[in-house]
Structure formats: structure tokens, C-alpha cells
Amino acid sequence: MAYFAAGCFWGVEAAFRQVQGVRETVVGYQGGVTINPNYQDVCTGQTQHAEVVKVVFDPNVVSYEDLLNVFWQSHDPTTLNRQGPDIGTQYRSAIFYRDEEQKAIAEASKQSQGRRGFFRRPIVTEISPALDFYPAEEYHQQYLEKRGLATCHI
Template identity: 90%
Template sequence: MTGTTEIAYFAAGCFWGVEAAFRQVRGVRETVVGYQGGVTANPTYEDVCTGRTQHAEVVKVVYDPAVVSYEDLLNVFWQSHDPTTLNRQGPDIGTQYRSAIFYADETQKRIAEDSKQAQGTRGLFRRPVVTEISPALDFYPAEDYHQQYLEKRGLATCHI
């Protein structure tokens, strides 16, 4: 294990299942669910659910780049949701459930854009990939009861 870690932010629908997927990845040191990409400071879950804050449910992934690459994390991201549905994942509808990558620096931005383009040209999806790629600005951790929600309940996924 190295002493260096980096941070990535991903929104792919309900953050409980997305967090669970990333927690299984070797090299991921920590995950925190929260809110990002909106206009309201320090939003609560109830605030975000109204859609008025414009935040997405996001997973902050702290990882060791000597063990897992940003590209590998992007692969987990693409496989964990449907990036062709705008503001929706399964039965969850609203801007908080949008597909988004929030980049921490220009290198992440370039890699994310290249990865999104590759997803669109591989022919894996019948519709265009609508994933938003935006700078990682303010990240607000969600309430404690949301952190590792599925793990605390002995569940591996929240899919019905």
C-alpha cells in the first residue's frame, strides 16, 4: 500500500448501490456518499429530493492509484448504471439520480471524456450516453444513516 491517494466522484443513481459497487474494488480506501453539482450550500437529503437544489447523489471514492487506476474506476461506474437515461435510474426519477462524473483535475476530465466517447462508440447501448462531465466543486457528505447503508443492513445491492 502506498501513502498516496486520489479522489474521484461519481453519480449513477441512488448512491447506496453505487457506493456498494465501489467498496468492492481493490485499491478503494474509502467511500463517502453525498451531494454535488447543485446550487444550495449544505443540503439535506430532504432538500435534494425536492429537485430544487440541483444536486446529484454522488459517491466520493478515495483510492490508491498504485493499486487501481481512474480508468478502472470509470469501468465500474459504466457497469453500475444505465448512462443513457436522463435524470433516471430504474424506478428513481429526478435530477438527483442523473449520470455524472465530477472531475478533480484536467487529467480526470480528459480521461472521463475519452471514456464517455468510447462508451458511445462501442455499441453497448441503444441510446446515446447522456452522462454529464463537470468540475468537482463543493461536495457535501450525506447524513450518517446514508453512509454504507446497504452494508450496515447486510445487503449487497438495492436492485429489486
Template identity: 65%
Template sequence: MSLLEKATFGAGCFWGVEEVFRVIPGVKHTAVGYMGGSTTSPTYQEVCTDQTGHAEVLEVEFDSNEVSYKTLLQVFWENHNPTTLNRQGPDVGSQYRSAIFYHSEQQKEWAEASKAELDVSGKWGNSIVTEITPATAFYRAEEYHQRYLQKRGLGSCHL
């Protein structure tokens, strides 16, 4: 019997983040959108003003019998720079911040433990600035953003 859970991550531009997670065995559904802001039902244009407080996020629905939340955290840490505040590569603004939005106390504990372990390891050379906060309302991004890279035959958008 499958046990579907949700995980929500902000790691820069959501197009590339979605492509990384979409292909993981056990991930059943992905959707890009916005979370963590102060307005209801924001549009991409509003989020890009850097005034709504939302992060570009990926919501992942996964079967925890096939892939663990801890594995998803590992993928999250390995696929962006968690030490740059409000920036990933050429993308600058609070919507590109590194963020984990947890859906349970267990997810919170695992996220905080993995962040602390990675920070102590010194792998990044700088302190990790990733925020770990409770999941709030998820606002699905406009349809043209969903599976954006896949629709264009691209595997990533990283430099």
C-alpha cells in the same frame, strides 16, 4: 508510497453505487453525499425536492498505485444506465443523473475519452447523457446514508 486521489460519481441512488465501489481493491474510503447544486449544505430532504440541483454522488478515495482511475471509470459505466436522463431504474429526478465530477484535467480527459468510446460502441443503443463537469463542493450525506446497504447486510439495491 501510496498516492491517494479522489473520484466522484453520480450513478443513481448512492446506496448501491457505494456498495459497488467500496469493495474494489485500492479503494481506501467512500462517502455518499451531494454535489453539483446551487445551495450550501443541502439535506437529503432538500435534494429530493429536485430543486437544489445536486446529484446523489459517491466520493471515492483511492490509491492510484493499486487501482487506476480508468478502472474506476469502467466500473462506473458497467453499473448503471448512462443513457437515461435524470433516472436510474425506479428512481426519477435530477439527483439521480449520471455524472462524473472530475478532480483534475487528466480525469476530465480520461472521462471524456471513455464516454466517447462507449458511445461510439453502440453498446447502449441510445446516446449517453452522462455529464462530465468539474468537482465542486462535496456535501457529505447524513450518517444514516453512509454504508447504508452494508449496515443492513445487503449487497445491492438493484431490481
């Protein structure tokens, strides 16, 4: 499993669902202080949760590094608490690691992205331990797919 926050979880989930080797995605909330928050709670900014996509993948088909590449390509990791028109801490760029190996790979990937010079500003992506993950309400799951849409407004 891997956990990524890159703005509104609808578009992020859609990007990961296209990756061969991704077995399941679940959108939800992570990285905050409120137990079992709902969407309205998270939107206040007071829970400190980010909108996150949990990615269940087959490491024999797709590597964690490959998933990180999708993450970097699916958003602007240089904007603090914002993606496009979406503003707030719930839209921050974050990688939530499950173990020390994922942490090391994520940190190396972030450094590599910074050195590549693709982004004009410094990367502000948070790299934090994956603590409690709370699945979002059912209507958020595969939101774009259910509506026949390929991407969000971003």
C-alpha cells in the same frame, strides 16, 4: 479522489467498495446550488444536486480508468435524470472531475463507451468540475452494508 453519480448512491457506493484499491467511500451531494443541503432538500429537485459517491483510491492499485469502468457498468448512462424507478435530477448520471487530467480521461472514456455500441441509446452522462461536495447524513453512509444487503432494487 474521484466523484461519481449513477443513481441512488447506496448501490453505487456498494459497487465501488468491492474494488481493490478503493480506500474509502463517502456518499453525498454535489453539482447543485444549495450550500450544505440535506437529503430532504435534495429530494425536492430544487437544489440541483446529484446523489454522488466520493471514492478515495490508491492509484498504485486501481486506476481512474478502472474506476470509470465500474461507473459505466453500475448504471444505465443513457437515461436522463433516472435510474430504474428512481426519477429526478438527483439521480442523473455524472462524473465530477478534480483536474484537467481526470476531465480528459472521463471524456475519452465516455466517447469510447459510446463507440463500443454496448448501449442502444446515446450516453447522457454529464462531465462537470467537482465543486463543493457535501457528505450525506450518517444513516446513508454504507447503507446497504449496514443492513446486510449486497445491492439495491436496481
